[in-house]
Structures are given as structure tokens and as C-alpha cells.
Amino acid sequence: MIVFRYLSREVLLTLSAVSAVLLVIIMSGRFIKYLAQAAAGQLDPGSLFLIMGYRLPGFLQLILPLGLFLGILLAYGRLYLESEMTVLSATGMSQQKLFRITLFPATLVALVVAWLSLGLAPQGANQFQLLLNKQDALTEFDTLEPGRFQALRDGTRVTYTESLSDDRVNLGNVFISQKNLGADQKDRGISVLVAESGRQEIRPDGNRYLILGNGYRYDGSPGQADYRAIHYETYGVLLPKPDVSEEVTDRDAMPTSSLLGSDDIRSRTELQWRLSLPLLVFIVTLMAVPLARVNPRQGRFLKLLPAILLYMAYLTILIAARGALEKGKIPPALGLWWVHGIFLLIGLGLLYWEPLRLKMASRRAAALEVARG
Template identity: 75%
Template sequence: MIVFRYLSREVLVTLSAVSAVLLVIIMSGRFIKYLAQAAQGVLDPGVLFLIMGYRIPGFLQLILPLGLFLGFLLAYGRLYLDSEMTVLSATGVSPQRLTVYSMAPALIVALLVGWLSLGLAPQGVASVARILNEQDALTELDTLVPGRFQSLRDGSRVTYSQELSPDRSELRGVFMSEKRFSTDGTSERGITVLVAESGRQEIQEDGSRYLILENGYRYDGEPGEADYRAIQYDTYGVLLPKPEVAIEASEREATPTRELFGSSDPRMQAELQWRLSLPLLVFIVTLLAVPLSKVNPRQGRFLKLLPAIFLYMAYLGLLIAARGALDKGRLPAALGLWWVHGIFFAIGMLLLYWERLSLWWASRRAPVSEVAHG
């Protein structure tokens, strides 16, 4: 029991450290993407941390199996280097028993991954989609920051306001620059610059929104040429573009797991099998990691680390490829993703019993060699 607690503690501590590092790396890259969108006025800066919080379950469901795999390799590899595994082997802890001990922390991680993949991750995706839809329902004036030039989402319009009322309905010191295109939208025909002392947002009965500019000028021309047309106006209306809804994830990823059961849609079946595969992935990578963690003290701790990571990447990559094939109806639902797990389960069993198989094969060849010499 002491040995079991010691091994579990070593693996779980290493798992926590590795998973925390991987989570920070992945979240940093995604946060930079959202931060760039917030700087462009596409997202409200106030929702950035809320979005990242909802995305954490989706990140963790993929990070934890890899963290556990690396945790076994690093923790058990250190024990082999320090000859602690040699002592355990001398006391009767065989590789098979070590695998049984390792399944306890794997069970904890599998339950956590199952909770994430079947419950929290779909809820997080749905919440992120709802937030992004709400952000897309905002016009450029709703995300406008006073004193900053803001580019519209397609880059065709730049808006600036010196002052903005608290309710965002009144603007002071307005500047707008917009590209003009041909009727077919293929070629640029110059720019239009609008300046005004003030402006206000007006909503029509059909839901369309206008920016009403007052006491200003309109300039039409092409950059680099002196032929400009200037028009002075008292009131000028600018139609604000209707929002385009852009959902970051597909609808099936946000579908609750209970709704996936019994569905005949190949896409829904692929999503269900993917969510069920992640907890199963934890047990199979444990079966792979235990024999791969065995290292020779003379060879170093990281000799088998790179081949082991390649094996894990092959496992995950094959799962993703099978998911895509199942999604497109190229694989029957009964076969689904399970054949991939079967292949790597067989590889894990082969690695686990490799020494016994080698001894058995040597014993089978020994009599043949003796007869030949005789």
C-alpha cells in the first residue's frame, strides 16, 4: 500500500506540473488571438476572461491525457534512473503489477476527462458561441473607444470619435474613412472621408441602424491624386452594416451529450464516439506509458521520451482522422473509432509482455539450436 501511494503521488504531481505548463501555453496563444480582436473592436475587452474561462474544459480534456502520459514517462523514468524500480522489482513488483498500480491514477484522470468531455466542454462551447453571437450583434459604435482609430471588421472603414456619450448614442468630433468599390465589388474606386462636429445613432422601424452626422464635410477622391470633391452638409446619414454572426465552433460540439445518443446523423455519432474516446484514451496511454518509461540508467532519462511522444501523436492523429472519416460517412458507425483503440491496446499489451515473449521465443528456438549442434 505504501508503494502504491508513493507511485500515485509521483505520477499525479508530475501530471499536475506538465498539464499546468501545457494549459498556460495553449491559453496564451488563444488569448493573444482574442486580444487582437478586442484591439480591432471586434470583441468587447470585458468578455475576454469570460470566454477563456469557458474554453478551459475544452482545453483540459485534451491536455490531461497527454499530461498523464508524460507524467508516467517522467516519474517512472526518474525511478528507473535512481534504481528505485530495481528495488521494487526485487520485492516482487513486476511490470504487470506496476501497470495495475498505475491504473488507479489513470482512473481518476479518466473520470475527470469524462466529466469534461461529456458535460462541461459542450456547455463551455455553447456559452462561448452565445457570447460571440452577442458580440457580433453589436455595431461598430457599440465597441467604439473614444480617441482611438477603429478599423471595421472587413477593413473597409476606419472610424474615430473624439468624445462618446455614456449611452453611446451621441458622438463628438467624428471622422470616418471608407473605401469605395465598383458595383461588382472587384476593384477599388477610391475613398470617401467624412468629418462632422457631432453624430448620433438612429434605429429605423425595420431594425436597420444609421449614424446621423451633423455639420460636416464629405470628401471623395483617390489617394495620390489632387482631384477631390468636397461637399458640405448639415445632416448626413451613414448606414451601419448589419452584424454577421460568426460562431467559433460547430453546432454539434455544443450539443449536450444526452441528445447525441440515438441520433442517426453520422456527424452526431462521430461527436459522441469522440467524447467517449477521450476517457478510454487515458487507460490505453497508461498501458503504453508504463513499459515505455523503462530506461537504462546509462542511456539517460529522455532516450525513449521522443519516440513515446511520436507514438502518442500517431494515436491521437489516427483518432482524429477516423473521426473525420466517420463524420463523412466513410466508416460504419459500428466500427467508428473503436478500431483505433484496439490497435493501440494491442501495441500496449505487446510492449508490456515483450520481455516474456522474448524469453518464450528464445526457449522455443533453444531446442532447435541444440539439435542442430548435435
């Protein structure tokens, strides 16, 4: 029991440290991406941390299996390097027994991953898509920041204002540059609007207008001397009506209960993917225990790179099989299970190869002794 607690604690502590580092790295990259979108006016800056919170379960369901795999390699590798595993082996600790002990922390991780992949991650993805739908409902003036040029998402208009009131209604020193596209979507030149002031106005029919005051409009094509200048006291600009959707269509945002019993190939693929992640935990544990065995003279990192490449091959093939299954290139009955079967056989081979090799070497040595006698 003491050995069981000691080994489990070592694995769980290393797992926590590795997973925390991986989570910080991945979330930092995602946060930079969303921050760039917020700077471009595509996202509300106030919702960035809410978005990261919704995305967190989806990150964790992929990080925890890798964290467990690396945690076993690093924790047991240190024990082999410091000859603690040699002492345990002398007291009857075989690779198979070590694997059975490791199944306890692996089961804990698998339960957490199952909770994330089957429940929490789809809920987070659902809320994330609803939040993006709300962002799509915002006009360019809802995300406009004074003193910064801001382009619309289709790139046809650039807007600038020097000042903006707290209620985001009144603007000062406005500049708007807009491409003029014909019915055939060909470029018909540009229109530039400048005004001393502007305000948003919502009409009874729901349309939004930007009412500009005391300014000029310039129409023409760049590089040509055919510009037309018009002075105006009041000018109204129709703001594009946002395309609002309350429907969640992503498969990863659908509740697991709605995927059960579905005949749709994409829904069945998504269900198999969610079930694959907890299963992945047990198979990578089976592979990690024998791969953690190192010679103290060789160092603890000798097998780390091949082990990581084996894990990446497992995950890459699994993702590729998911895409092929969605396209109908793999029979639904075969699904993703054949990938798990291949790596299960690899794990069993790694686990039993070393004891089998030692047993065969022992038999050869005994045969040589008999021959010499």
C-alpha cells in the same frame, strides 16, 4: 498498500505539474489570439476572461491524457534512474503489476476526462458560441475606442473618433472612410466623412443612424483628380444592422443526450469522439508503463522523445479518422474504434515484450548450460 500510495502519489503529482504547464502554454496562446481580436474591435474586451473560462473544459479534456502520459514517463523514469524500481522488481513488482497499480490514477483521470468531454466541455462550447452570437449583435460603435482607427469585419469601412461619451452616444472629431461597391461588387471609389461631432440615433423601425454635424464629405477614386467635396451641417449615416443568431449549430456545443440515437453521421462522429477521450486515457497508460522503463546508464529522457512521437501519432490518426468519418470515408460501424484497437495492440506488445524477451533469453541460457554439460 504503501507502495501503491507512493506510486500513485508520484504519478498524480507529476501529472498535475505537467498539466498545469501545458494549460498555461495553451491558454496563453489562445488569450493572445482573442486579445488581438478585441484590439481589432471584433470582441468586447470585457468578455475575454469569460471566453477563456468557457474554453477551459475543452482544453483540459485534451491536456489531461497527455499530462498523464508524460507524468507516468517522468515519475517512473525517475524511479528507474534512482534504482527504486530495481528494488521493487526484486520484491516481485512486475510490469503487469505496475500497470495494475497505475490504473488507479488512470481511472481517476479517465473519470474527469469523461465528465469534461460528455458534459462540461459541450456546455462551455455552447455558452462560448452564444457569447459570440451576442458579440455579432454589437455594432462597430459598441466596440469603438477613442483615439484608434477601427475597421469593420468586412474591411469596407474604417472609423475613428477622438472622443467618446461614457454612454457611447456622442462622438467628437469623427473620421469615416468607406469603400463604395456597386451591384456587381466592383470598387466604385471611396467616400471620406469628417465631422466635428456625431451621435447615435435609433429610429422607431430599429435602424441605427450616426448623425454627423458640421463636416465634409469627399468622394472619389485614389490616384485620380475627380474628387468631389460637399460641406454639410447635418449628415446621417445608416449603420449596418448586425446579423444576430440565437441558434447553436456547432456539433461540439450540442449536449451529449441529443447525440444519442442520432442517425446524422456528424452527430455520431461527435459522440464517438467524446467517448474516445476517456478510452484514450487507459490506452496511453498501457503504453506509458513499459516506455517509462529506462536503463540508469542511459538517462531518464532516452525514451521520452519516441514516446511523445508515439502519442502524437495516436492523437493525429484519431483526429484524421474523425475527419474521414464525418466525410463518410469510413464506415460508421468501424468508426474510431479501429484506431484504439491498433494502439491497444501496440500497448500490449510493449507491456509483454520485455518479460517475453527475458524469458526466452533465460531458456536459451538454460539450453546452453545443458549443451555444455
